[in-house]
Amino acid sequence: MYFKKLFKRKEKTKGTITTAHIKDILDESDDIVFSDFHIGANDRVQMALLYVDGMVETKLINDFVLKPLLTERWFTEAVSSKDVVTLIEEGKLYFASHRLIQDIGDCINDVIMGNVAIIFDDINIAITFDVKGFDKRSISEPSGENVLKGAKDTFIEVLRTNTALVRRKISTPKLRIKQVVVGRQTLTHIAIVYIEGLTNKNLVDEVIKRIEGLDIDEVVSIGYIEEYIVDNKITAFPLIASTERTDKFCANIISGRVGVLIDGLPIGLIIPGVLNQFLQAPEDYSQNFLVSSLIRLMRFLLMILTLLLPSIYVSIVTFHQEMIPTDLAIAIAGSKEGVPFPSFFEILIMLIAFEILIEAGIRLPKTIGNAVSILGALVVGEAAVSAKIVSPGVVIVVALAGISTFTMPNQDFSNALRLWRFLLTIFSSIAGLVGLSIGSLLLLFHLCTIETFGIPYLTPFVSHGGKSFMDTLFRLPLYLNKYRPDELKVENKRKQR
Amino acid sequence: MKRQKLFLYIILSTILCLSGCKVSSYFPSKAEIENLEFIRILGIDKSPQNPEEIRVTMLYMARESQPGGKAGGNSDGDQKGEASKIRTVVWEGRTVSEAIKGAQMISERQIFLGHVFAVIIGDEAAREGITKYIDFISRGMELRLNNNVYIAKGSTAEDLIVKSSQSGKSLPDTIEHFQKNYGSTSTSGSLKLIELMGKLDGENNGIFIPALNIVAQESDSTQGGEKGRENIAIELDGYGIIKGHMLIGYVDKQLSSAINILNNKYISGDIVVSDPYGYAVTLEVIEMHTKKEYKFKGDDIESVMLNIIVNSNVGEQHSNKNIYDKASLEYLFEQQADAVKDSVYSIVEYAQKHNVDVLGFGKSLFQKHPVKWERIKDDWDSIFPNLKVDIDVKSRILRTYDITQPNSMEDMK
Numbered sequence: 001m002y003f004k005k006l007f008k009r010k011e012k013t014k015g016t017i018t019t020a021h022i023k024d025i026l027d028e029s030d031d032i033v034f035s036d037f038h039i040g041a042n043d044r045v046q047m048a049l050l051y052v053d054g055m056v057e058t059k060l061i062n063d064f065v066l067k068p069l070l071t072e073r074w075f076t077e078a079v080s081s082k083d084v085v086t087l088i089e090e091g092k093l094y095f096a097s098h099r100l101i102q103d104i105g106d107c108i109n110d111v112i113m114g115n116v117a118i119i120f121d122d123i124n125i126a127i128t129f130d131v132k133g134f135d136k137r138s139i140s141e142p143s144g145e146n147v148l149k150g151a152k153d154t155f156i157e158v159l160r161t162n163t164a165l166v167r168r169k170i171s172t173p174k175l176r177i178k179q180v181v182v183g184r185q186t187l188t189h190i191a192i193v194y195i196e197g198l199t200n201k202n203l204v205d206e207v208i209k210r211i212e213g214l215d216i217d218e219v220v221s222i223g224y225i226e227e228y229i230v231d232n233k234i235t236a237f238p239l240i241a242s243t244e245r246t247d248k249f250c251a252n253i254i255s256g257r258v259g260v261l262i263d264g265l266p267i268g269l270i271i272p273g274v275l276n277q278f279l280q281a282p283e284d285y286s287q288n289f290l291v292s293s294l295i296r297l298m299r300f301l302l303m304i305l306t307l308l309l310p311s312i313y314v315s316i317v318t319f320h321q322e323m324i325p326t327d328l329a330i331a332i333a334g335s336k337e338g339v340p341f342p343s344f345f346e347i348l349i350m351l352i353a354f355e356i357l358i359e360a361g362i363r364l365p366k367t368i369g370n371a372v373s374i375l376g377a378l379v380v381g382e383a384a385v386s387a388k389i390v391s392p393g394v395v396i397v398v399a400l401a402g403i404s405t406f407t408m409p410n411q412d413f414s415n416a417l418r419l420w421r422f423l424l425t426i427f428s429s430i431a432g433l434v435g436l437s438i439g440s441l442l443l444l445f446h447l448c449t450i451e452t453f454g455i456p457y458l459t460p461f462v463s464h465g466g467k468s469f470m471d472t473l474f475r476l477p478l479y480l481n482k483y484r485p486d487e488l489k490v491e492n493k494r495k496q497r
Numbered sequence: 498m499k500r501q502k503l504f505l506y507i508i509l510s511t512i513l514c515l516s517g518c519k520v521s522s523y524f525p526s527k528a529e530i531e532n533l534e535f536i537r538i539l540g541i542d543k544s545p546q547n548p549e550e551i552r553v554t555m556l557y558m559a560r561e562s563q564p565g566g567k568a569g570g571n572s573d574g575d576q577k578g579e580a581s582k583i584r585t586v587v588w589e590g591r592t593v594s595e596a597i598k599g600a601q602m603i604s605e606r607q608i609f610l611g612h613v614f615a616v617i618i619g620d621e622a623a624r625e626g627i628t629k630y631i632d633f634i635s636r637g638m639e640l641r642l643n644n645n646v647y648i649a650k651g652s653t654a655e656d657l658i659v660k661s662s663q664s665g666k667s668l669p670d671t672i673e674h675f676q677k678n679y680g681s682t683s684t685s686g687s688l689k690l691i692e693l694m695g696k697l698d699g700e701n702n703g704i705f706i707p708a709l710n711i712v713a714q715e716s717d718s719t720q721g722g723e724k725g726r727e728n729i730a731i732e733l734d735g736y737g738i739i740k741g742h743m744l745i746g747y748v749d750k751q752l753s754s755a756i757n758i759l760n761n762k763y764i765s766g767d768i769v770v771s772d773p774y775g776y777a778v779t780l781e782v783i784e785m786h787t788k789k790e791y792k793f794k795g796d797d798i799e800s801v802m803l804n805i806i807v808n809s810n811v812g813e814q815h816s817n818k819n820i821y822d823k824a825s826l827e828y829l830f831e832q833q834a835d836a837v838k839d840s841v842y843s844i845v846e847y848a849q850k851h852n853v854d855v856l857g858f859g860k861s862l863f864q865k866h867p868v869k870w871e872r873i874k875d876d877w878d879s880i881f882p883n884l885k886v887d888i889d890v891k892s893r894i895l896r897t898y899d900i901t902q903p904n905s906m907e908d909m910k
Contacts, residue, residue, distance in 0.1 A: 321533055445501070
């Protein structure tokens with residue numbers, strides 16, 4: 001039952017439950033509706049109806065709360081508020097979920113969440129009914145994580161719908177959805193999803209502990225949770241995976257990870273997130289394993305390409321020209337004739353231009369976004385080369401690196417790669433391949449030092465080898481992959497016979 | 498964490514300290530690619546005017562945007578097509594290094610030797626001794642050790658480079674084609690700088706360096722007319738034989754093939770023999786392998802047995818007779834074996850006469866009998882010229898390609 005969920009955090013409001021008290025607290029708001037009613041024999045029982053306009057289904061109130069109270073024989077014969085409360089408790093008012101409240105704070109929280117409250121001033125008791133009825137977006141197709149063969153449903157902004165979507169996919173009675181409330185002002189409900197007897201208990205406890213420990217004003221985007229609960233805060237790499245896809249979310253829960261759903265956000269968080277996860281796409285498991293393995297290997301290579309290509313170009317064109325095949329070297333040198341900038345600066349200009357195009361594409365409406373892309377490609381690609389601001393080789397290098405970025409299944413991860421691409425290019429411009437080696441080493445060192453909820457970020461490449469490698473560079477046939485990831489220390493390691 | 502950081506510092510300092518750069522600068526030197534002149538061929542000669550000096554000729558390809566015109570001592574920038582892209586720079590100095598740096602003074606870009614494809618040593622310079630000329634190219638940081646080394650047969654490297662550029666063909670491309678087509682004739686192979694260095698450092702190794710020759714086509718040049726660039730071609734013409742680091746002479750294409758046979762570098766080629774009726778038959782070699790067996794008496798080497806296997810296909814037949822009966826085939830086997838034997842005997846005779854072990858005997862002795870080689874290696878110069886060499890050739894013909902009998906065969910009619 002929804003009302004039986006434990007609210008860990010609530011607005012601390014003192015006082016007995018009376019209409020006057022509640023009016024004192026809420027009366028400034030115009031969307032709060034108070035209505036006084038008299039029911040029972042000779043209208044002896046006085047009660048007040050309280051709800052937030054727009055968040056409730058008024059038909060439910062009229063038909064299933066008010067109508068029975070005013071017309072049913074049991075209630076019309078009642079002589080006191082106490083009688084009415086007893087009748088409701090006995091189930092004479094046939095409404096699936098109601099809650100008897102004696103604390104004014106609970107009462108106000110329930111009303112704010114979209115319940116209707118009947119307040120009996122004389123006995124200082126309120127009964128709330130779940131009549132939520134606010135508008136919500138319907139379940140739609142994924143916008144950022146499209147797959148050809150796979151489920152099309154995604155999370156929406158309503159927590160309860162999202163938990164229901166998960167429950168539909170993971171029907172085991174051992175699925176646990178624990179809710180906590182975070183945010184002093186937003187009072188956002190956050191659901192922690194895991195499977196009892198499978199997920200590592202320590203991991204679950206740690207996630208709940210960290211989320212419960214948050215004392216912040218608002219939770220209006222996933223960053224408010226993610227940034228506060230991760231171990232290593234100074235890193236561009238995502239330490240928690242996020243997805244809008246329910247199938248991906250559920251697959252991770254079944255693997256032994258902990259999921260987090262936030263009310264108001266159509267995204268599920270998966271804890272912990274390691275590098276290997278960010279290179280896996282849901283479609284890997286719906287295609288032939290040979291094809292998937294090839295694509296996944298290509299994805300790893302493209303990760304290296306997008307990270308290193310501009311810096312390798314700067315290195316070999318500026319420091320190690322002997323590495324380039326002669327004909328290509330002559331062609332590059334010829335195309336750079338007349339370009340006034342050094343290669344590093346050219347690459348920098350193009351990388352920045354590329355970032356500008358991406359930003360512009362995201363912010364603008366779709367119709368104008370296309371125009372910007374065409375304009376950007378024409379201006380940056382064609383005009384800049386013709387005007388001898390950059391050489392064609394640089395355009396090709398940056399375009400290749402840019403397109404490779406888009407093959408990364410996770411946007412946060414590709415953003416981190418974009419950032420490091422800049423850094424490595426700077427290292428290369430200082431000392432060529434020596435600089436690139438130093439930069440790459442620093443990146444590797446950084447990745448090695450990161451831990452997410454006690455798990456090394458480069459797992460299973462640096463630890464927990466063996467069986468976990470089956471689902472890394474290659475995706476081996478599913479019938480061979482009999483165990484859940486070692487690093488998660490799940491309580492039930494074997495996932496199939 | 499502290500250990501990790503310490504480990505990181507150690508790796509970083511190792512990268513910096515062992516980068517191979519000079520102490521004053523840990524980082525490699527920086528130069529924008531468009532400011533470099535990519536030298537493709539490096540020619541080294543003795544200076545014709547001053548015997549103490551070295552003359553260096555450098556060939557490079559002009560870029561699209563580069564205007565025609567002289568870029569140094571010799572060039573033909575006004576010519577069309579490929580020739581218009583070819584430039585040469587010539588400079589002299591006491592050392593190769595000094596000459597190259599001197600040429601820098603007249604070059605519009607920084608001379609860059611990282612793309613040198615071949616080093617050509619002039620005939621006269623090679624006869625004087627090649628070691629002093631190749632020291633710079635072996636030592637230089639920019640030059641690669643997989644450069645090809647050639648000798649300009651009977652001319653200077655400068656002459657060869659300049660005349661080749663006049664022919665309108667790119668000399669680097671020509672040399673590259675020679676290397677790619679080696680398998681079709683197996684006459685003159687290629688020699689990498691690193692191989693040459695190894696041979697110069699080795700003991701009793703005869704060295705053979707591919708020789709490039711300028712050939713003038715007879716049509717125009719003999720008539721005293723104007724020399725057009727189509728009249729000049731560069732040919733790969735046998736090997737230059739080096740003894741004691743000095744060029745002692747050249748061997749022709751047939752002897753070069755025999756050197757390749759004995760060093761197991763022969764890939765394929767044609768052997769033209771006569772059939773029992775006196776008509777020519779071309780046998781295309783598909784396998785040629787030599788095994789050297791040494792006979793010893795105590796520690797003294799008595800003789801070398803060269804077991805050569807040659808297998809071929811019939812590539813062409815001029816007669817219209819059936820030459821595929823047992824007797825005819827055996828005749829052809831014998832002819833083929835004799836042709837191989839003749840070549841091998843000729844090169845053995847040449848090598849023993851000049852006491853230069855280009856046959857690979859010393860090397861294979863060292864590999865097969867290292868202990869015995871240690872005992873005889875100091876006397877190898879006196880042993881080699883008198884060494885008894887026996888040859889046994891196992892000759893076979895395997896296939897006849899698309900047809901067996903010739904067209905219009907007599908017996909069929």
